[in-house]
Amino acid sequence: MRLTANLEKNGILLAGERKSLKIEGFQLGNSPREMMPEVVAGKTIFLSTTNGTPALVAAQAGTPVLVGGAVNFTALAERARALFTERSDLAIVCAGRDKQFALEDAYTAGRLIKAVKKGVPPKQLQLNDAAQVSLALTARYKNWRDALEQCDAARQLAEVDLAADVAFSAKADRFAVVPVYADRRIT
């Protein structure tokens, strides 16, 4: 593939998945365990995924668009809480899975709402349906791993021998950075 080869010279890596698997001709799939410093440091990654990429595009009207999950949760929650305190409003966009509800997203959203709303009097807080239900989920699962291992995505990853991705993703606060998405780039 000429296009791929040319991109590589310019410090660009193609990454992405369809049905959890690496796209043919791409250097990287979508497994976090592939994105190691020795592979990606200093590179620009062109990433195309089934659910996450469209969600970021949908969220692009927000300023800033924070990108997060269990892996950077404490840092994410701190940034989100600061923004909420300043603006009294927070929109959480879940990527979902094949345009359907995804448990791991809703659980993460619930954890974020719980962290952000701490100290806000209930009467001053308005939660939409999805927020109400996401918040309720935080009491239903013991921890990140418990929630993430019970979701459909985890079952699908296990089927294609990527179960280790779930354990990797469920380990909280691996990173203390909060990537920001703007102009179709995450930096």
Added chain:
Amino acid sequence: MRLTANLEKNGILLAGERKSLKIEGFQLGNSPREMMPEVVAGKTIFLSTTNGTPALVAAQAGTPVLVGGAVNFTALAERARALFTERSDLAIVCAGRDKQFALEDAYTAGRLIKAVKKGVPPKQLQLNDAAQVSLALTARYKNWRDALEQCDAARQLAEVDLAADVAFSAKADRFAVVPVYADRRIT
């Protein structure tokens, strides 16, 4: 509107809403309290709604497509349970609200799953993420009215003076029929 007038002669009524309100030129909105026997008996209703109509179109590959809610819940659950026993599979399509998650739908889906799965050993039951969470919601609300009154749709209806629609819709088993959708018709 000539089209409307002509349709009326043929025993057809136009019904539907945009943002909860009757569409201009239509005889009926989307309030169940308008659909009284003296108005609709023997008539064919052309119905266009923001969420319910697209959901039915999306569900049309199913045979049969049952239509239900609190108002015909016992009858609906009986039919669904019989089908599930026969086929070991059940797909529930929620209409949602403006393409987003809607609490009233998820609660209803959860009640249906609970009724349908009665007696099925947990190990023989596979629930996807949305089904898992919907089922969990059944324990969170006291009854239909409790769930339906706390949803975004109820707040929006109250804003346009249609709060009575919520109470109407939350009264279980008003009807013992299960309408079926096929060929773009509910009969």
